[in-house]
Amino acid sequence: RITGCYSDLEYVVESGDLVGFEFFIVYSGQGYYLFYQESVGEPDTPQLLPVKVDGNKISFKLQSDPSDYGAFKGTISADGLTGKFMNADYPVELQRKESYWGGKTEELRIAGCYSNMEYSEDSGDLTGYELFIVYARDRYYILYQASAGEPAAPRLFSVAAEDALKNAAISFMLPPHDPQPGEFTAAITATGLSGTFSGTGERIELKRKDSYWQ
16 A cells, blocks of 8 residues: 555654654545655655655655755555655655654644545445644644545645644635635644535534544
């Protein structure tokens, strides 16, 4: 299975640093996508990238690459992902595991995965919504994906962390051509997310849980 979370993100108590990589791969009708984040002390702004897949091998190139890593090529197994950026001196070895952002620290009260995606064996349809939220540089970044039979390509949104924590809520605007156009607003609790699409009035309830793609 190609999809899932591959991570070695780790918080170092002595220094207060967060270090490592996290690759979160999802599938859509338009192909595979990677939600990529690196942290060297402080988590960097994540990137949403298309991924080329050939059997159990993947490759991608960062959109923003200040370290000049170059293209990444890797191999996925049942246990994890191993690979290397072309210009890096060291390999990347990540375990297949729950996201670091699924934790329960103060900074992670908003971060995590919220989902009601469900696959029907009878119809072969995948239906529902999934929001995967991470933190970086005083903002929360939201990977949003909807599926009404076949999963749509994911989208990336962000909200100010201070406002989200203060109100225990998030909101973002979906484009006019989306099946759910307009503003999405959601209240977040310890167990899940309750949201409303302004364009259609549809309400959804998502549980805080492991990603469907895991």
